[in-house]
Structures are given as structure tokens and as C-alpha cells.
Amino acid sequence: MNLEEYKGVYIFAQQVDNEISSIAFELLGKAKDLAKDLNTEVTAVLIGSGVKGLADQLAEYGADKVIVVDDPELKDYRTEPYAHALSSVIEKYKPEIMLVGATAIGRDLGPRVSARVATGLTADCTVLEIGDFPLQAVPGQEQLHNQLLMTRPAFGGNTIATIACPYNRPQMATVRPGVMQKIAPVKGAKAVVEEFNPGFTPDNKYVEILDIVKAVTETVDIMDAKILVSGGRGVGSPENFKILEDLAEVLGGTVSCSRAVVDSGWKPKDLQVGQTGKTVRPNVYFAIGISGAIQHVAGMEESDIIIAINKDADAPIFDVADYGVVGDLNKIVPKLTEALKAEIAAAK
Amino acid sequence: MDFTLSKEHEMARALFKEFAEKEVKPLAQEVDETETFPRETVEKMAKLGFLGIPVPKEYGGQGCDPLTYVMCVEELSKVCGTTGVIVSAHTSLCCDPIMTYGTEEQKQKYLVPLAKGEKLGAFGLTEPGAGTDAQGQQTKAVLDGDEWVLNGSKCFITNGKEADVYVIFAITGMVEKRGRMAKEISAFIVEKGTPGFTFGTKEKKMGIRGSSTYELIFTDCRIPKDNLLGQKGKGFNIAMHTLDGGRIGIASQALGLAEGALETTVAYVKERKQFGKSISGFQNTQFQLADMATKVEAAQLLVYKAAMAKATQKVYSVEAAKAKLYAAETAMEVTTKAVQLHGGYGYIREYDVERMMRDAKITEIYEGTSEVQRMVISGAMLK
């Protein structure tokens, strides 16, 4: 593998129902930074059926070039034809970096493609930067420059690892949605659009889609919520979660809970935050009546702002909270909801 | 001498622990508070074979050794004393005597569904006038044609009303013993639903409140002649031998309660702060915990030793008595200290140690009080 042949920062521009997913724009935002450091261009790879018209949008968000693979076989996402499309693009165009969103599609497509083109893949990255590998020069080992350094949490957020892919190309990463910043779109921006079709011949690897069922669940995935109002055993009863729901509604947030609440049968398991539940990182996390056992904290400490309300001043939740209020949640929460209602109404 | 458990036993413990944490612990408080028999838990345990652990596979059991069974009761009791005793009474007091003394037909008919957990078992020896003194029995069984006719009552029966199969003791005659007339006692298998077999009042207890404790009443209760368990007149021996096994079960329950209280307390003292520091930083706390841990481990060694004795020896009365005596008294002491270390919170029902202390007390009483255990132990020494 001649590593020098590989040029340019590529992103997989995920579309679903011919609508570009937000993650594609986020990847473009990051790709632009990386391309600047490497003095190269950003290319979006758009795969689908009848998707060519979406190329301009990708240009507005920072793509210099768009490679379109358009074929009826690519109408709805299926692993094999998409993997064939993307790996064919990689084999033909030889990108230096290939970014894919860590979505339900990307986390299926990425590994399949990386195995096919025989390169490494780093999953679910939260930080991408250009730097040296090894980070510090080591005697007897060549220090490589301009490497993609991919940082990702592991062990449910207990550890952080920075990973490089120094001897294989492309350097591939899947990137966690909601982490990278998209740029403000440049209206009227145009990209070089190139169509490419590697040819699709269905074989045993092509699966058949029998049905597509949309909007599977009514409940919001707490992992996607920007604001979480989370309750613990201190809320006292399932009925009393109403005051948390009211608060969440005012802020456009979602209610979640601690394990004790699930164990007591007050809330379903899919709302549980923590080691045995879900790991969340909303912009604001309200911990209400949650003592803050380490297992709970492991699932929410990544939140941008943590606000804790608890009557026990010694509760460990205050050790991780940015803003801790010692007091009676039954008195504070309803008043807080009213106050926020007034604030939001006034701001309109 | 090797004190390490085999990998099989380690894995079995992990299984019991996981089950206890996930399925039993979340219900423990409610089961106690509402005095509800945890029927769903019993069904789950039945599905996993927990109700037939030491019963051979050919009789529907798991074919494991007594130590595996002991660890099951121990882990269940760590989180819920009620669940622990349900398994102990069923296994040690009902499956075990049928396994040991039952005919092949009795084993097929009763032991197989008991071991599979399709049926629940209980044991009826105690009467209002015959607790520690088993010779004070009043319940009588008279052979009438092809049937035994039972009359009398039994009290404080664990799994009473919930159980389907009961091992019952009754007087079947008088025999001369060392020149005096003594009651001849025999054992019987009685099914729930047999005409003349009814239940009296449900006891309201201090602890193990989800366990169902009833009076059993027999009024001209006719059971088939074939339901005599073991030989006629051997009832006293059957009862005593069964209780030797039962005591290992109760010792395991006591051990579990002590361990549960200790674990809960260790977690609590690390979190709880007073005078600006965690109370685990105080020497009193540290020394109390050290004493508690030492006694718990000593109890565990005695209980496991008794389980091994049951596996390898014909007679293990003394091992069982020592295990039960020490584990029960340790349970009482450790749970009491656990409440003390919790301070005011320890006296509040929301905190598990409050329940554990109430649950612990019974282990010093049933299946032979601590005093009876001392009689058994010293009796063997002074023989």
C-alpha cells in the first residue's frame, strides 16, 4: 500500500428517504477543519437512488466535491450494495481520511467497508485532529506527521483512548452524532459533482427488504435528548413524577430516571440512566432526588451542565453537579417549572 | 485442607447472587411490608431448578451437592430472609425426608414434582404443646382399612397454605420404652386439598413476614395407607434426622442475613458523613466492622463444613447444630450492630437493615432453638 497515493478528506453523506441526515453536515464541518490542516479538499460521498439533487446542499455545508453513486439498488439502506458503493469509491479515489457517522447505518456500513478495503476503523469518535504518531518522538521509531488522531471514550465513558491508523489508508472513523459542529451554510455554494457507478449485481449477500416500519416507538430515546429531567427514589412515588414531567415539558426535555426507580417499577427500563441503563450526555441534566451512586454517575457525568436537587446535603450527586441545590424537591420543582414558564413567555 | 471453592461452586454462587439481586431484592421490602408470599419469585425459582438443587436428576432435581444448595439459601437470604426460608423449608424439610425415607412410588409421585418446583413442600411437626419437646405431640393417626385417619393440629408451619405437599408427624400408638409407655410417632405425606385438612389462622410475625406461617388442622382427614413415610413408629427418628438437614438450611439463611447486613453497612458507612467526614473514618466503625466480618466468616466456615458433612457422613447432627447455633447468633448480633451503625436510619423501615434484624431473630428460634442446639452439641460431648 503506497500511503502517499491517498489524498483528501472524505465523508459518507448519509441520506434517509432522500433527505440528508444531520450527521453528514456535522462530518463536513469537521472534515473542513481537517482538510485545512492537511491542505487538501473535502469530498462528500452521496449514495442512494435519485439523490443527485442533494449535492448542492452538501456544497453549502462545506463539500468541495461530491461523488454521487446513484442506482435503484441503493434506494433504501442495505449493507451490501452500500458497502460495495463506498468501498468502490475508496478503491477508485483513494481518500486519505474517510469519515462515517456513528449512526445505525454508519456503524454497520463502516466496519463492513473497512474489512473490505483492509484498513483500520475507529468507532464512535468524539474528537478528531491532525497530529503526530507516536504523540512524542520515541527513539528507534519513526514519528509520522499529519496523522488522523481519533479520540473516543470506551468502557462506557470510564476511559478515553486516542487512536491512530498510521500504516493503512484510508484512516477511517465513525463519528458520534451531535458532537461535531456544522458550519453555517453558504447559500449558493457549489461543489464539483462527479457521478460514479461501480455496477450492482445482486448475490447471496443482498438481503431483501420485506417491510419498512417507521417510528417504532413513541418514547423519546433519552440518549438523544438535549435536556433530561431525571428522577430518583427521592421523588417518592410514580405519581409524583408528574412534577418532573411538567418541568421537562417547559424546557422541551425528556424525563429519565435512576435504577432505583426502575427497580421499584415506577418507570420502564428504557428511561434508566447509568451503568446498567443508558449513557447520556445532554446539554442539561437535572438530577432530582437522585443520591448519585457511582453506577448512576457513570451514565450521566458527561452531561454539559448537571443541576442536582436533593434534600441530603451529603448526597454524592453533589460531587459531580455543577449546580447543587440542597432542599425539598417537592417545594422547588413545581416553582421552578412556573418560573421557567414565565421566563420563556417573557422571552418570546 | 483447602478452603477455595471449585469453579462450579463459584459459578453457582454467581448465579444465585445475580438472581437474588435482580429478581428477589427489588421485592424484599414490599414482601415484608405487605406480608405477601412471593409467589412469582417461587415460580421463577422453580423454572431454574432452585427448588430441587440437592435432589438427584432422576427425580427431577439438579443433582448438585448440599453445598450448592446452601449457597442458594445464603445468597437469597442476603437480600430477602423470606425467600431464603421458603426454599429451605421446601428443600430440607419436605424434599429431603421423601428422598431419604420415601418408597420409589412416593418419590415418583411427590419428589419429582417437588424437585421440579411444580409443587411446594412443607413440614408439620410442631404443635401448640410440642415445640422443643417433640414428644408432646397430640396429633393422632389411626389406620382404618386402607386409610390413615388424622386428627389434631400443627402450628407455626412454614409455607403453610402455600405448599401442596406436607410431611406430617402423628402418634400411631404407644410403645414400651425402658419400662415406660412412650408415644410412637410416624411420618405421613399429606396433600393439600385432602378432605379434613384445613388451615387455621395466619400468624402475624416479627420478621420473615412474607413467609406464610399457618396452623394446619386435621379433622378426620383420611389419607391413603401408602402415604406413610418410612416405617411405622420411626417418625421421631425421621423428624430428628430431617431437622439436622433443616438446621443447615436455616444456618445458611442466618449466614445470608448476616452477610447482607454487613455488605449493606459497609456501603452505608462509606457514604454517610458525620462531623464532616465519612463515618467509615471513625475507629469505632472500623472495629465494629472487623468484628462483624470475622464472625460472619467463622459462621460461613461452620455452615459450609456442615454442608460437606451432610454430603459425606451419615450422621451430621453436631455439625448442623454448631452451624445453626453460631450462624443464628451471629446473624442476630451482626444485624443489630448494622442497625446501630446506621443510626436513626437503621430504625426506619425504608432501610434494609431494619428488616434484616427482625428477620434474623427467628433463626435463633425455629428448627431447634439455640438452647436445643447447645443440648445437641453438649450431649454428644458428654455421651
Add this chain to the structure above:
Amino acid sequence: MKIVVCIKQVPDTKGGVKFNPDGTLDRGAMLTIMNPDDKAGLEAALRLKDQYGAEVTVVTMGLPKAEEVLREAMAMGADKGILVTDRVLGGADTWATSTTLAGAIRNLDYDIIITGRQAIDGDTAQVGPQISEHLGIPVISYAQNIKIEGDSVIVERQFEDRYHVLKAKMPCLITALSELNEPRYMTPGGIFDAYKKEITVWGRADLKDVDDANLGLQGSPTKIAKASDKVRKGAGEKVTLDPDESVSYIVDKLKVKHVI
């Protein structure tokens, strides 16, 4: 029907995380469990076994100690266990792991391969799809519901806002989510039986059609540049105020942080 389930012994994150000096995980120093998604995959296989009849073989790659998860799987109902272990396989990333497992699975007959979606230590979700690629069979990731129909499987494949009902010809690979099912418990008797069974142990030499260049730390394209315990953020402010003041305090903070 023959089903192969790939399982992994993972550190129980409750026990804390430890590293070797080279930045790889010190697996020997941590408490371990069967990876939850893999356990769901095993349960799915056992349900297929209950429903259609199947022989379930569990495969794991790891240290000799990983035998424990095979025993656990057999105590749950798996028929056979294969441990792939060799010094030269250590330090593998997902690429090298998938190459190794594919090399092991090539020795087996299979209609369905099931892997967990992802392991709680790495959270990569890559090994399953990569194995399928090496073996040239279809993959269905994020499976929710698995049925057999003739020579095909019908699976609900989960996406963020929908699911696809997919039909794939066997042999195929399915990755399972821990939400797929509630894995059964072992049984006490099953545990003792599992320890009586033989476990097949394979080393490097037993892997089929695998190049040395694709194995172990050397064969891993991705390299760890740095690994560390996450720095936990310290305590922020803590106030004790009356309810009205508490409310104003929180509202002010939300304003300062531009939440409202």
C-alpha cells in the same frame, strides 16, 4: 440447523479499569462478565434451538481464563465451546479480532452466526460486520426479532426512527442488541454439567486461511496513541437556600448558560 455464537469475556466496569504500560487493557486484573449484547445473542440462539432445534456452538477469543464464559454459555444451554487463544493473537484491534474469529469459524459448519452488537469494553460494534465480510456472507446488524423461514432468516433490523424487516439467505450473520431479549439464567445442574464437558482449544495453527500479517497487535491497523482514565470533573457549587431563592438560583444559571 447449526448456530455459531461469538461471545466475549469483558471486564465488569464496576470493578474499575486497568491498563498495561503499552496502553492496552490489562484484562487479567479486572473482574469479568459475559458481554451483555453477546449474552442476548446467545439467548436468541438458544430460543431458535428451543423452537426449531439447533446445535449451538459458542466461540470466544481471549486469554485462557475466557474459558469461564464458555462454561457459562454451556450452563445456559449451548452445546459446544471453542476457545481461541494464543499469545500471537493478543492486543488485536477489531480488524485482527475479526480476522481471527473468521479463521476459526471457517473450520465449522454454520447456518447462522450471531454476535453481540458491541462489547461494553470497546463499544465499537465492528467485529460482527467485519467477520461477515471476511466470510463473504450477509450481515444483519441490530437485530430485534429473529425467525426462520425455509433457507432464510427474517429479522427486524433496528434503525433510529424505524425498522426494516429483512430476509436474508442462510448462512448469514446477525448482530444482537441487549434489548433483543432477557437472557435466561443458568441452572445449578447446568453449571455442573458444563464443567464436565470438553472445551475445544484452538491456537494460531488451527485458524483457517488467515495471514499472520492480519493477527494480533502487529496485524492491527489501528494503534493506541494514548489511553487514560477519564478525568472526573470535580464538584461545582452547592447551595442551601429557601425554595424561592433556589428557583431563582437555578433560573439564573440556566440563563447564564443560554439554556433559556
